[in-house]
Amino acid sequence: xxVSKTSSYTEIQIETASRLKALGHPARIAIVQFLxxxxxxxxxxxxxxxxxxxxxxxxxxxxxxxxGIIQGTxxxxxxxxxxxxxxxxxxxxxxxxxxxxxxxxxxxx
Amino acid sequence: xxVSKTSSYTEIQIETASRLKALGHPARIAIVQFLxxxxxxxxxxxxxxxxxxxxxxxxxxxxxxxxGIIQGTxxxxxxxxxxxxxxxxxxxxxxxxxxxxxxxxxxxx
DNA sequence: TTTATATATTGCAATATTACGATATATTAT
DNA sequence: ATAATATATCGTAATATTGCAATATATAAA
Numbered sequence: 001x002x003v004s005k006t007s008s009y010t011e012i013q014i015e016t017a018s019r020l021k022a023l024g025h026p027a028r029i030a031i032v033q034f035l036x037x038x039x040x041x042x043x044x045x046x047x048x049x050x051x052x053x054x055x056x057x058x059x060x061x062x063x064x065x066x067x068g069i070i071q072g073t074x075x076x077x078x079x080x081x082x083x084x085x086x087x088x089x090x091x092x093x094x095x096x097x098x099x100x101x102x103x104x105x106x107x108x109x
Numbered sequence: 110x111x112v113s114k115t116s117s118y119t120e121i122q123i124e125t126a127s128r129l130k131a132l133g134h135p136a137r138i139a140i141v142q143f144l145x146x147x148x149x150x151x152x153x154x155x156x157x158x159x160x161x162x163x164x165x166x167x168x169x170x171x172x173x174x175x176x177g178i179i180q181g182t183x184x185x186x187x188x189x190x191x192x193x194x195x196x197x198x199x200x201x202x203x204x205x206x207x208x209x210x211x212x213x214x215x216x217x218x
Numbered sequence: 219t220t221t222a223t224a225t226a227t228t229g230c231a232a233t234a235t236t237a238c239g240a241t242a243t244a245t246t247a248t
Numbered sequence: 249a250t251a252a253t254a255t256a257t258c259g260t261a262a263t264a265t266t267g268c269a270a271t272a273t274a275t276a277a278a
Contacts (some may be wrong), residue, residue: 013138015140016132021129021133021135022128022133025126026122026123029126033122036207042225047224052266054225055226055228056266056267059227059267062226077224077274078275079212083207085208086114091204092201092204092208097117098145098196099198101145119273139260152254161236161238163256164238164255164257164258168257172235172256187255188256224275224276225274226271226273228272229269232265232266233266234263234264235263236261239250239259240258242255243256243257247250248249248250
């Protein structure tokens with residue numbers, strides 16, 4: 001993605017961006033929404049649900065995991081992924097703090 | 110970003126992903142946070158605030174604008190950017206709906 | 219032990235992103 | 249008209265992302 005200057009951003013800015021970036025792809029949004037509806041959440045099920053090959057799904061799951069959006073446990077030959085509520089709560093807080101810092105009377109456009 | 114299969118995602122998934130992607134970069138998070146503290150929000154001010162050249166800031170602003178995160182009006186030789194509250198509210202709803210669809214008792218990890 | 223099943227990793231091609239210098243455009247000031 | 253200021257656009261190099269076939273790994277079944 002070109003030369004990224006991460007040096008002068010805060011840890012929180014970098015972490016938030018990384019989480020939002022992880023969710024910034026339709027396939028990964030779809031994966032998260034699919035996981036919401038599953039008790040048993042196994043990669044192979046997702047492969048049947050999305051128009052993507054198994055390695056691609058696996059890669060997307062890895063990115064969601066690296067960003068902390070999902071967690072996974074090994075269950076025999078299967079994996080069980082689920083959503084990490086804390087990260088989602090953090091993101092709600094992030095956007096709510098944007099909303100509460102908006103001053104409509106100051107808006108110039 | 111390689112061959113992206115957008116065909117079989119819903120409009121909402123695509124739109125949400127596009128907005129989150131726009132916010133998925135520390136510079137753009139920083140820009141949004143900077144705009145929150147400004148009445149007069151002019152690109153040149155941001156250039157002095159961030160470690161990025163003017164064309165790069167301009168490009169990031171364009172991406173935020175394309176994703177609907179910010180709006181801009183022309184004020185003489187300056188631009189006035191501000192945040193679009195509706196999009197932020199939509200994102201809060203998106204994450205809240207994830208939270209409300211999480212069933213802790215079903216979590217397998 | 220062989221086979222089937224589920225997922226991960228590797229390698230690679232196509233494409234997107236990031237950043238910036240140079241330059242264009244457009245407004246304001248002189 | 250000319251110069252100064254503010255922002256946008258173009259072109260391009262460096263790097264990241266996306267997707268998949270091929271293959272590896274690891275568990276379970278026969």
